[in-house]
Amino acid sequence: MPTSPTPALAIDGLIKDVGPLADHDGRMKRIVAGISMNAHRGQVTALLGANGAGKTTTLECAQGLQKRDGGTISLLGEDPDRATAALRARVGVMLQDGGLPPAARPVALLRHVAGMYRNPRSVDDLVERLGISAFASTSIRRLSGGQRQRVALAASLVGNPEVLFLDEPSAGLDPQSRRTVFDLIRELRDAGLAIVLTTHLLDDAQKLADYVYIVDAGRTVASGTVPELLRQATTAEAQRTLVFEAIPRLRPGVALRAEITVEETRPGSYAVTGPLTPADLAALAGWWSAQGIMPTSVHLASRSLEDVFLALSGSEQP
Amino acid sequence: MSAGQTVSLPLGARTPSAPASLGHRILQQGRYEALTMLRNGEQLILAIVLPLMALIALAVLPLLDGLSSSRVNIATPGVLALCAMSTAFTGQGIATGFDRRYGVLRFLSTTPLGKGGLIAGKVLAVLAVLAVQVAVVSVVAALLGWRPSATGVLLAVPLLILGAVAFTSLGLLVAGTVRPEATLAITNLLWILLGALGGIVLPPDRLPVVVQDVVHFLPSGALGQAMRDALVGGQLNVFAVVILLGWSILASAAATRWFKWS
Structure with a gap:
């Protein structure tokens, strides 16, 4: 913290x-x-x-x-x-369900809320900034979820x-x-x-x-x-995936830990999945080295x- | 929305965030809710059309004959009471129930308005819509020959406000404790039942015997009777005022205790 x-x-x-x-x-x-x-x-x-x-x-x-x-x-x-x-x-609040009266029209409602404050933000600026002008006088109940969300956000900001x-x-x-x-x-x-x-x-x-x-x-x-x-x-025990590309149909020529799996997802592309540690990567490199394989790409999926x-x-x- | 837009907000130079004054916030909320109610077709039918139909029916039909010098004189006070029930209980209850469902109450309570300001704004909106209703009903009643006394009007105004407070508390209690669909059903059903049998437009002696003794203790019967006593006889019905105060206190205490904001 x-x-x-x-x-x-x-x-x-x-x-x-x-x-x-x-x-x-x-x-x-x-x-x-x-x-x-x-x-x-x-x-x-x-x-x-x-x-x-x-x-x-x-x-x-x-x-x-x-x-x-x-x-x-x-x-x-x-x-x-x-x-x-x-x-x-x-303090400005945007509730999960919006909290807007369905019969109200966005701009009139925002002006009403602005009236509760001494130094409110400009309703016109908010309306323009959040793209509310396109549906300024459509009743809230006819707006899409995203449009309502933007009106609710404007209402939470109007008091500055x-x-x-x-x-x-x-x-x-x-x-x-x-x-x-x-x-x-x-x-x-x-x-x-x-x-x-x-x-x-x-x-x-x-x-x-x-x-x-x-x-x-x-x-x-x-x-x-x-x-x-x-x-x-x-550092936590978690699944990771390493993907490498090489020649098709490689033989599993090295002893990886039991919880690690190697799968050829398409010819020549291999996914190594499990709680991979640096030691596992060394073992993997040992396999390639022992069989004379040079992968054309190695990619560790980022967390x-x-x-x-x-x-x-x-x-x-x- | 275009991808490369460059509209900038003046983000750097900040003026400190501060709330508008309490009075301004409540007025703002009251005006907003009143306009929302007046723009809603169903609410307008409930608030204006149905009370006017009741007024005209009672002025045309001989239901209230023998109680006052004219039909419209005995009908109008009850119709004004019906207006308070329409807006404060049914209209406001349904609106609050659905605002609760859609998270509007929670969102507004995170703004400087807060929970207290939200309730105050609702009461203000109810009173504003009620003022519009009273104006429309009074004009139509006057055209039908209604001529209330000055004393009656002075008594009726605070009584109607007290009635609106009692019905607002009850409407909030329902809206804050059950699902909005149930609020819709309960407040509409009670509006019809209390409107017909609750002693609001029809005085107790025009009702079936089984309900005659009960209606004095209902908010509808108390408000209807207090309005008639004020506008027809120029009298303050103290018992009815006590009953309305009792309902207001009980319902607001219960709403404060059990109202769920989400």
């Missing part, structure tokens, strides 16, 4: 129970079981996890929408459960917040809107906002996040910058955050 200046959001040991639930023998269910995280100004902090991992609940406790059952939360130095209008003005919560910001976006939204998020980060987002998409976290918390079953199972998490997973995620969050996969 970065230790630099006071974080804009600090969550320590958050606990949240829901229920009693009928499908849980009528008992309470602990859906957040001790999440701790910090989010700093000028950074995008991502909560990455599968659906139901507790990401949205964590965000809603930080936004004051749900009362926590344990732990502490400091949002801009205050407790969100006792948020004043002054605190709420400094210092902290921005985005719950699944890329949901429903086509590739072009996604690029526009991601560019804007990076720009806002560079302008000094503390941005906290949730996502179940590893690609989002990899593209956007300065710091990632991997959440599984109500706990943070790993955290770090994306490169740190990748390094962390390199993605997905591998880290799968390695660390065992229970539910995205």
Whole structure:
């Protein structure tokens, strides 16, 4: 966890129970079981996890929408459960379901929300920047998911917040809107906002996040910058694949460890899969050397955050 | 949206984020919700068309004969009370129920408006729509010969507001505790039942004997009777005021306790 200046959001040991639930023998269910995280100004902090991992609940406790059952939360130095209008003005929220009235028209709605602030951003600028002008007076219920998402993002920004919560910001976006939204998020980060987002998409976290918390079953199972998490997973026992090209129908002429498999996926192309270590690579090179093979290409598939995620969050996969 | 767009937001030079004043926020929300209600066709039928039909029916049919000098004089106070029930209970209840379903209540409560401002804005919107209803119904009633006394009008205005508060609390209680489809069914059904048998437009002695003693204790019967006593006789019905206050307090306490924002 970065230790630099006071974080804009600090969550320590958050606990949240829901229920009693009928499908849980009528008992309470602990859906957040001790999440701790910090989010700093000028950074995008991502909560990455599968659906139901507790990401949205964590965000809603930080936004004051749900009362926590344990732990502490400091949002801009205050407790969100006792948020004043002054605190709420400094925090922008984009909910997962948008929270927009279906009968409203985007620009009229944004002007309405802007009226809640003393120094709102220009609605016209936001509308133009997020490409909302094309459907400015179409009712929300007739918009596509991606269009709604952009209106919800504009609504979260109109108050000129210092902290921005985005719950699944890329949901429903086509590739072009996604690029526009991601560019804007990076720009806002560079302008000094503390941005906290949730996502179940590893690609989002990899593209956007300065710091990632991997959440599984109500706990943070790993955290770090994306490169740190990748390094962390390199040392962990994990599947890797090495692909090399050589002449077809090579005989397996060397003793590789039992958990490592060699498969000729097409003539002359071989996939070596398993928890590969440098020693395994040496053994592989020994095989080539012994048989006088010079591969025409060798390629070690690079680790993605997905591998880290799968390695660390065992229970539910995205 | 074009790929290489260069519209820039003035991101660097920040003015500190600050909320608009409390009064401004509530007015803003009240105006927005009132306009939304007045633009909705179904809401307009409930708020304006049905009360006007009730007024005209009661002025034409001999249902209320013998209670006052003219049919319209005894009919109009009850129709005004019906307007309060339409907007505060049924209209506002349904709107709030669906806003809750779509997360609108949660989103707005994260803005400087907050939960308290949201409720205050709703009450304001109900009063604004009620003012429009009262204006329309009063003009039509006047054309039909309604001539209320000044004393009656002075008494009726705060009574109607009290009735709107009681029905708003009840509408919020329903909207905040059951699914929006159930809110739709419950508030519409109660509007019809209370409208017909709740002592709101028809005084108790024109109702079936079994309900005559009960309606005095209902918010509909209390408001209808208080409005008639004020506008027909120039009297303040203290018992009815107590009943309306009781419903307001009970329903707001229950709504505060059980209202679910999501």
